[in-house]
Amino acid sequence: MSMTTSEPGSKPTAGATLQEQARRHLWMHFTRMGEYSEEHEIPIIVCGEGCYVYDEHGKRYLDGLASLFCSQLGHGRYDLVQAGVEQAKELGYFSSWSYTHPRAIELATRIAQLAPGDLNRVFFTNSGSESVESALKLARQYHRIMGKPHKHKLIAREIAYHGTTFGALSATGVTDYRTPFEPLPPGASHVPNTNMYRYPEGRDPMELAEAVAKRIEFEGPDTVAAVIMEPVQNAGGCLLPPDGYFDRIREICDEYDVLLISDEVICSWGRLGTYFGSERIGYQPDIITTAKGITSAYAPMGAVIATDRVAEPFMQGTNTFLHGSTWGGHPVVAAIALANLDAFENEHVLEHVRENESRFRAMLDSLSELPIVGDVRGMGYFYAIELVKDKETKESFNAEESESLLRGYLSREMFERGLICRSDDRGDPVVQLSPPLIADQQQFDEIEAVLRPVLEEAGRRMRVQGH
Numbered sequence: 001m002s003m004t005t006s007e008p009g010s011k012p013t014a015g016a017t018l019q020e021q022a023r024r025h026l027w028m029h030f031t032r033m034g035e036y037s038e039e040h041e042i043p044i045i046v047c048g049e050g051c052y053v054y055d056e057h058g059k060r061y062l063d064g065l066a067s068l069f070c071s072q073l074g075h076g077r078y079d080l081v082q083a084g085v086e087q088a089k090e091l092g093y094f095s096s097w098s099y100t101h102p103r104a105i106e107l108a109t110r111i112a113q114l115a116p117g118d119l120n121r122v123f124f125t126n127s128g129s130e131s132v133e134s135a136l137k138l139a140r141q142y143h144r145i146m147g148k149p150h151k152h153k154l155i156a157r158e159i160a161y162h163g164t165t166f167g168a169l170s171a172t173g174v175t176d177y178r179t180p181f182e183p184l185p186p187g188a189s190h191v192p193n194t195n196m197y198r199y200p201e202g203r204d205p206m207e208l209a210e211a212v213a214k215r216i217e218f219e220g221p222d223t224v225a226a227v228i229m230e231p232v233q234n235a236g237g238c239l240l241p242p243d244g245y246f247d248r249i250r251e252i253c254d255e256y257d258v259l260l261i262s263d264e265v266i267c268s269w270g271r272l273g274t275y276f277g278s279e280r281i282g283y284q285p286d287i288i289t290t291a292k293g294i295t296s297a298y299a300p301m302g303a304v305i306a307t308d309r310v311a312e313p314f315m316q317g318t319n320t321f322l323h324g325s326t327w328g329g330h331p332v333v334a335a336i337a338l339a340n341l342d343a344f345e346n347e348h349v350l351e352h353v354r355e356n357e358s359r360f361r362a363m364l365d366s367l368s369e370l371p372i373v374g375d376v377r378g379m380g381y382f383y384a385i386e387l388v389k390d391k392e393t394k395e396s397f398n399a400e401e402s403e404s405l406l407r408g409y410l411s412r413e414m415f416e417r418g419l420i421c422r423s424d425d426r427g428d429p430v431v432q433l434s435p436p437l438i439a440d441q442q443q444f445d446e447i448e449a450v451l452r453p454v455l456e457e458a459g460r461r462m463r464v465q466g467h
């Protein structure tokens with residue numbers, strides 16, 4: 001029987017295939033739904049094991065992006081789910097509003113033990129956006145309690161992605177994501193990011209840090225609450241900070257009494273080879289926002305981790321952080337997060353990343369010989385390959401070329417050949433790799449076996465100099 005499920009007005013139809021149901025009823029995130037048709041299927045991933053996932057036709061893919069930078073331990077970890085099941089038998093749910101339960105307490109304590117310096121107070125959320133949203137509200141209320149009610153503004157970086165809720169979106173520096181929803185909450189502004197590949201030769205990289213001081217001066221120091229930055233900026237393609245950058249940012253924040261929020265939604269839980277990205281880069285944030293890998297993606301969870309200095313005023317008298325959500329610190333999810341952290345320890349996950357990252361890097365570096373590869377950058381298990389039209393001049397692709405390169409060829413071709421990774425042009429076009437933290441040489445070889453011929457062909461198609 002032919003299905004009518006894709007027609008407007010139609011209700012769910014018995015016997016429709018998953019493809020038909022998805023095309024008709026599911027609203028996928030950040031997805032051009034109109035591009036799917038009977039000829040161009042929606043990828044439906046049905047199961048996974050280790051670094052691999054399988055689609056509805058049984059085809060295997062190497063998950064080169066850890067789903068969305070979050071499947072730290074890989075797929076099929078029944079033991080993590082089992083920890084949630086055991087918890088549900090004991091206590092399926094109780095709220096964090098005026099009550100708590102053992103798993104939230106244990107997880108907060110465990111996170112405080114792992115977090116750098118005096119980051120000792122943990123507020124649970126359900127996603128990265130919610131963590132950023134909560135941190136922004138925390139920064140504002142902190143200054144208000146401290147008698148500086150005008151400190152409400154935020155400084156973020158261009159092209160950085162900090163999430164989609166209105167507050168978090170005001171921090172996000174991607175114009176296309178902002179424009180449809182303007183006006184956004186006022187007060188956020190953006191300074192240049194640290195794309196050192198495109199930084200003018202001979203110019204002092206520390207000017208990038210000074211731009212933050214200048215912006216604070218411009219806005220008026222009495223009005224600025226916080227600076228938000230990722231240790232390694234994801235959007236734009238794994239942008240590393242130049243040496244000394246965060247030391248200077250820390251000094252600037254101290255000088256102007258501005259809180260430094262380290263957005264580690266991606267860069268924590270081993271992605272950079274340490275529990276927290278700020279630890280690897282070597283700076284001390286006032287607040288860390290995290291999510292994703294905290295449960296290795298077996299359940300949704302996020303957290304805001306505050307220093308004693310930031311949290312203490314909220315612990316006095318009747319002061320209250322006037323913020324919360326029903327699910328924050330959910331016991332089943334907290335149990336899964338605890339099991340995840342047990343696995344990190346027992347299976348030496350961080351050691352594995354640090355031992356193997358140079359091999360991963362060496363494989364990616366070997367792709368630099370291809371004319372289309374302008375730059376390879378990143379650290380830990382988090383890398384980007386920037387694609388260029390001309391290696392000598394670093395000329396990039398224009399918007400139309402980038403569309404045809406990334407969406408017209410690269411993404412589909414890599415997927416077709418069984419590799420899930422990300423091609424992205426929120427900044428200049430990049431391919432990003434961020435596999436589960438259990439990946440080793442076998443997966444690096446498989447990634448290369450797909451990437452090399454696909455990038456060669458992409459170079460030919462785009463008439464890149466040198467092909």
Ligand SMILES: Cc1ncc(COP(=O)(O)O)c(C=O)c1O
Pocket residue numbers: 127128129130132161162163164230234263264265266291292
């Ligand atoms: C740095 C950063 N912050 C915030 C977010 C938003 O997280 P979520 O998608 O869980 O809301 C992301 C998501 O990728 C992120 O990379």
